Amino acid sequence: MSWEPVIGLEVHVQLSTRTKMFCGCELSFGDPPNVHTCSVCLGLPGSLPVANERAVQYALKIGLALECELAPRSIFHRKNYFYPDLSKGYQISQYDEPLCRGGRLGDVRIHRVHLEEDAAKLVHLGQSGRIHGSDRSVVDFNRGGTPLVEIVTEPDLRTPEDAREWLVLLRNTLRQLAVSDVNMEEGSLRCDANVSVRQAGTAELGTKTELKNMNSFRFVERGIRAEVERQVGLLESGQNVVQETLHFDPQGGTLTPLRSKEEAHDYRYFPEPDLVPVRVTEEMVAAARAELPELPAARAERYLELELSADTARRFAYRPDLGDYFERALAVAAAGDGADVSAQSLANWVAELASQLDDADPAESKVAPEALARLAGLVTGRGVTSAVAQQVLGRLVAEGGDPAAIVEAESLATIGGGGELEETVRAAIEANPDAAERVRAGKAEAIGPIVGYVMRETKGRADGGQVTRMVRERLGV
Amino acid sequence: MTLLALTAAQAAEQVRAGELAPAELWEAYRERAAADELNAFLWVADEAPASPADDAPLAGVPFAAKDLFCVRGVPSQAASRILEDYRPPYTATVVEQIVAAGAPVLGKTNQDEFAMGSSNENSGFGPVLNPWDRSRVPGGSSGGSAAAVAAGLAPWAIGTDTGGSIRQPAALCGVVGLKPTYGACSRYGMIAFASSLDQAGPLTRDVTDAALLFSAMVGKDHCDSTSVAFPEAVRRPRAEDLRGIRLGVPEELTSEAEGLEPGVRENFEATLRLAEELGAEVEPTRLPHAAHGLSAYYLIAPAEASSNLARYDGVRYGLRVEADGDLVDMYSRTRAAGFGPEVKRRIMLGTYALSAGYYDAYYGRAQRVRTKIAEDFAGAFERFDFVVTPTSPTVAFPLGARTDDPLAMYLADYCTVPMPLAGIPAISIPNGLSEGLPTSFQIAGPAFSENRILDAAYALEQAIGFDGSVPR
Numbered sequence A: 001m002s003w004e005p006v007i008g009l010e011v012h013v014q015l016s017t018r019t020k021m022f023c024g025c026e027l028s029f030g031d032p033p034n035v036h037t038c039s040v041c042l043g044l045p046g047s048l049p050v051a052n053e054r055a056v057q058y059a060l061k062i063g064l065a066l067e068c069e070l071a072p073r074s075i076f077h078r079k080n081y082f083y084p085d086l087s088k089g090y091q092i093s094q095y096d097e098p099l100c101r102g103g104r105l106g107d108v109r110i111h112r113v114h115l116e117e118d119a120a121k122l123v124h125l126g127q128s129g130r131i132h133g134s135d136r137s138v139v140d141f142n143r144g145g146t147p148l149v150e151i152v153t154e155p156d157l158r159t160p161e162d163a164r165e166w167l168v169l170l171r172n173t174l175r176q177l178a179v180s181d182v183n184m185e186e187g188s189l190r191c192d193a194n195v196s197v198r199q200a201g202t203a204e205l206g207t208k209t210e211l212k213n214m215n216s217f218r219f220v221e222r223g224i225r226a227e228v229e230r231q232v233g234l235l236e237s238g239q240n241v242v243q244e245t246l247h248f249d250p251q252g253g254t255l256t257p258l259r260s261k262e263e264a265h266d267y268r269y270f271p272e273p274d275l276v277p278v279r280v281t282e283e284m285v286a287a288a289r290a291e292l293p294e295l296p297a298a299r300a301e302r303y304l305e306l307e308l309s310a311d312t313a314r315r316f317a318y319r320p321d322l323g324d325y326f327e328r329a330l331a332v333a334a335a336g337d338g339a340d341v342s343a344q345s346l347a348n349w350v351a352e353l354a355s356q357l358d359d360a361d362p363a364e365s366k367v368a369p370e371a372l373a374r375l376a377g378l379v380t381g382r383g384v385t386s387a388v389a390q391q392v393l394g395r396l397v398a399e400g401g402d403p404a405a406i407v408e409a410e411s412l413a414t415i416g417g418g419g420e421l422e423e424t425v426r427a428a429i430e431a432n433p434d435a436a437e438r439v440r441a442g443k444a445e446a447i448g449p450i451v452g453y454v455m456r457e458t459k460g461r462a463d464g465g466q467v468t469r470m471v472r473e474r475l476g477v
Numbered sequence B: 001m002t003l004l005a006l007t008a009a010q011a012a013e014q015v016r017a018g019e020l021a022p023a024e025l026w027e028a029y030r031e032r033a034a035a036d037e038l039n040a041f042l043w044v045a046d047e048a049p050a051s052p053a054d055d056a057p058l059a060g061v062p063f064a065a066k067d068l069f070c071v072r073g074v075p076s077q078a079a080s081r082i083l084e085d086y087r088p089p090y091t092a093t094v095v096e097q098i099v100a101a102g103a104p105v106l107g108k109t110n111q112d113e114f115a116m117g118s119s120n121e122n123s124g125f126g127p128v129l130n131p132w133d134r135s136r137v138p139g140g141s142s143g144g145s146a147a148a149v150a151a152g153l154a155p156w157a158i159g160t161d162t163g164g165s166i167r168q169p170a171a172l173c174g175v176v177g178l179k180p181t182y183g184a185c186s187r188y189g190m191i192a193f194a195s196s197l198d199q200a201g202p203l204t205r206d207v208t209d210a211a212l213l214f215s216a217m218v219g220k221d222h223c224d225s226t227s228v229a230f231p232e233a234v235r236r237p238r239a240e241d242l243r244g245i246r247l248g249v250p251e252e253l254t255s256e257a258e259g260l261e262p263g264v265r266e267n268f269e270a271t272l273r274l275a276e277e278l279g280a281e282v283e284p285t286r287l288p289h290a291a292h293g294l295s296a297y298y299l300i301a302p303a304e305a306s307s308n309l310a311r312y313d314g315v316r317y318g319l320r321v322e323a324d325g326d327l328v329d330m331y332s333r334t335r336a337a338g339f340g341p342e343v344k345r346r347i348m349l350g351t352y353a354l355s356a357g358y359y360d361a362y363y364g365r366a367q368r369v370r371t372k373i374a375e376d377f378a379g380a381f382e383r384f385d386f387v388v389t390p391t392s393p394t395v396a397f398p399l400g401a402r403t404d405d406p407l408a409m410y411l412a413d414y415c416t417v418p419m420p421l422a423g424i425p426a427i428s429i430p431n432g433l434s435e436g437l438p439t440s441f442q443i444a445g446p447a448f449s450e451n452r453i454l455d456a457a458y459a460l461e462q463a464i465g466f467d468g469s470v471p472r
């Protein structure tokens, strides 16, 4: 019997506005506790919230980027519950009249997008690190009231890998929008997952659980995988999945249920009487639309038209830094000597550069896009071999400079068909008489040691294809 | 004692004319307030204020503020033990505006805890006594402000009205109380009871004072999204008659009203006759849903209050009762010790009304009734300039008479609750005595009709000639 996971994500994004959602306090990260607070975000008696227009505009940008329907009128609700990180005893959020509904990113449908305020940060002193069993807890209200956008997907994801990959796409899309730092480690991007499993081929949904505290892309994948395995294990042993909220422990990779006291809430939602409805005008939508950059999905389309492979197109679209670098190199190549370099081979060199840089942004490296384009041109024009080009790239990464000059100075140019290579081929056959005999006898694959000898002697500067042809010619096959 | 006999507007005129020193006025009232025997004040200023600017419209005439108005560095407790000696780091917008207009804060007045009550017996700091008869209540929740103005302990005062909390105590103490249009005055810095209903307003000796103080309170505040710019300047009322004015008398709030005392009814009818003599047309009208106002009010207001009062949890300020490190236990003990019984009752009512499964039947339905009441008024204002009723169905009742019967207590707001539900303004002016105690007349008009309401009230006030001097 095969099981199909059904996964939906709830993503919280801290917006990078200058001030908080409902007061004028500055947003900060890493400042001393409780310095960015006021009567509003501390919930002092008599204080009132006022919605941050910039946050509304950021949320509209997100809604547009996710192809959502934008509500001309939406309202805030109060979500009531007691917790020390909540200064008013309620969180101002949106409930049944959110800012955005519907939409899509990649293959995943968006259910809704809404605005709310973040809670403060609780620090539990003592050994457990959680509120139960801690000696004492202290609250830092610097974070309290930070604008948050919650993005809820439909349950359209089917594997833990897909969930992770989609989340990366979302992260990169939001980064392109310049509305958030989208950093999972720092908590500006947070992801909960709703997970259930069902028998493959059935349409009915199984009982779902909610996973929390997966604070890296890797943990999202691991947490969901662990939960899918747990649910399959339960079902296969004839037990039921219980609807509950689970806390992911990244150390052990385990899932523990949150105490029912912490989750059994009746939030008593009702419309926030201290705020007026959010009215979205056509001008606001037009302004948000004008600020939209090219988004990953559109970029991937454009790369496919350049005949990049689907994988490369997606990778460069998801990694706008790579895409930008690639496009600069491509423009130089098209204008200069590298006109005959294919987009895909240039892309391969960008990918190679990225891997030598441990995935850092190549624009920050010593390798100019012009230099990479020229290097690719040298390879395509057979001025250097791929093996040599790899070495040259290493030099460029370490020191920068012009690839042609490096090739010249280090005498790395490909050794052509002249006497020098003839002589080396002859010496290689002489040094490998057994291999030569077997090639003559028709075993073409025995040529390796002879070619290898030549490559060693020439330090990789010979063209492998040409060497093979010369060896076969000399052996008369 | 001539100084204390001046209305606030008269005192302001004398100050501007150089006939009265603001310091003298301040000292006279400070002494009166400090010697308060009515428990009307919870705090009295002891530092003399700076002299007002020469052109300050309120000319240094001090005012008393209901305790729930935040004043920086001054106890602002909403008369609750849970906020005992809480001193806020900021000042409410309306208080700032009044101070900027030249009136210094004389003191903070007692009230029902968190503005929940109609007798001022729900204060965490003891009841206020009615200056007309100290064995009776002053009304509530702005009972301290009403009693202070009636007894001459303050030239004028501000309060808040949610279901009648300015008008009803004004009525029981024989002073003028104006509940403005929702949004006319900023709510920023007013310790909230029910956000969609709360409005600040003046309690004064006469209608002219009410207009003058109100003129310093209005305005759009960028700290309160629900505030709006008042569409015109607030004028000093001058009307001498009511010619061309049509008054609608809603049967639901007058002849059919439950518990309307005969003395109150007689004085109401006498005022209607007087209005006709001044040229007004008086006709019966209907507000079919007004009778359900109390029911809707006692769902909406507690629902909002249950949420507004959640912040008093012992974590950041105010009372905290420790509980061996257990968080929920600390919450429970703190709130059990800090809130009085009426506040607890309303928190429970409101929590229930918002609960999953009950929301539509209670809160949702109450909101629909609220819409109907607003439509009723809109319909009445197509035919009438104003809707008029008695303010309170009764005169001031004895202390303790209704404390064991919350429903009887809630009836005190029967005639005042529909207006805040509709967001419209209404004024209460004294219109006579019954058994030696003041009765009152209420005039309600469409949103932002305060100038016209004040004019009509002024014309009636002159004709009634109510003697506000409290028997000694």
Ligand SMILES: [Zn+2]
Pocket (backbone or CB within 6 Å): A020, A023, A024, A025, A036, A037, A038, A039, A040, A041, A042, A145
């Ligand atoms: Zn703040």
